[in-house]
Amino acid sequence: MTPTITAFERSPDGGRGLARDTRVRWALEEVGQAYEVRLVSFHAMKEPAHLALHPFGQIPTYEEGDLALFETGSIVFHLAQRHAGLLPDDAGARARAITWMFAALNTVEPAILDLVIARILEGDKPWSRERLPLVQDRIRERMKQLSARLGDADWLDGAFSAGDLMMVSVLLRLKTSGILGEYPNLSAYVARGEARPAFRRAFDAQLAVFTAASTG
Numbered sequence: 001m002t003p004t005i006t007a008f009e010r011s012p013d014g015g016r017g018l019a020r021d022t023r024v025r026w027a028l029e030e031v032g033q034a035y036e037v038r039l040v041s042f043h044a045m046k047e048p049a050h051l052a053l054h055p056f057g058q059i060p061t062y063e064e065g066d067l068a069l070f071e072t073g074s075i076v077f078h079l080a081q082r083h084a085g086l087l088p089d090d091a092g093a094r095a096r097a098i099t100w101m102f103a104a105l106n107t108v109e110p111a112i113l114d115l116v117i118a119r120i121l122e123g124d125k126p127w128s129r130e131r132l133p134l135v136q137d138r139i140r141e142r143m144k145q146l147s148a149r150l151g152d153a154d155w156l157d158g159a160f161s162a163g164d165l166m167m168v169s170v171l172l173r174l175k176t177s178g179i180l181g182e183y184p185n186l187s188a189y190v191a192r193g194e195a196r197p198a199f200r201r202a203f204d205a206q207l208a209v210f211t212a213a214s215t216g
């Protein structure tokens with residue numbers, strides 16, 4: 001059964017692949033699973049039909065027959081469990097790859113989201129200029145730790161896994177801040193993720209949606 005995901009009808013990121021449907025598309029591409037996309041407007045996301053799929057009125061969602069999922073961590077984990085290619089067979093290596101998925105979502109992404117909030121939602125507050133360096137330094141602390149752990153390895157724990165897919169997806173949001181560039185091994189790590197054919201297909205597919213919305 002071909003699963004269906006939801007994505008922004010018109011992504012506010014201008015097709016840069018930063019909306020979270022990209023990581024789900026990437027996982028689907030890595031495991032070779034065809035999928036369909038239902039585009040939703042900001043208005044439709046808050047309507048009952050979409051809220052039945054996603055209690056917080058967000059994208060992406062994932063539908064496969066009777067199964068409906070939300071949260072990218074859960075969706076990518078579901079795909080990785082059911083298809084070969086994103087989680088190692090060895091039980092210990094598998095548990096470590098899953099640990100990196102959680103680390104990306106629970107330990108690294110919140111610090112990066114704080115920067116987005118500080119810049120976009122709080123940028124006009126009188127205390128914003130004072131807070132920004134604190135937020136940036138908290139990200140640097142995480143990047144320093146992650147950089148030390150990655151060292152000169154290609155991926156976080158042996159072969160590419162769902163843990164890397166999630167970590168690279170999270171780090172992509174940092175590219176324009178300049179902070180990622182301060183850690184050459186992390187920049188190279190993200191570039192390796194972006195160079196994967198499955199990522200390119202996922203990126204191109206989300207960009208095509210944005211381009212069609214802009215020209216249509």
Ligand code: GTB
Nearest residue numbers: 011012013018019020057058059060070071072073
């Ligand atoms: N924890 C959830 C998950 O991982 O699935 C978070 C889902 C989420 O934040 N979805 C966002 C959304 O639906 C889209 S991806 N927002 C609409 C709303 O909450 O009303 C976040 C996002 C949005 C925009 C950009 N951008 O413009 O660069 C990047 C990322």
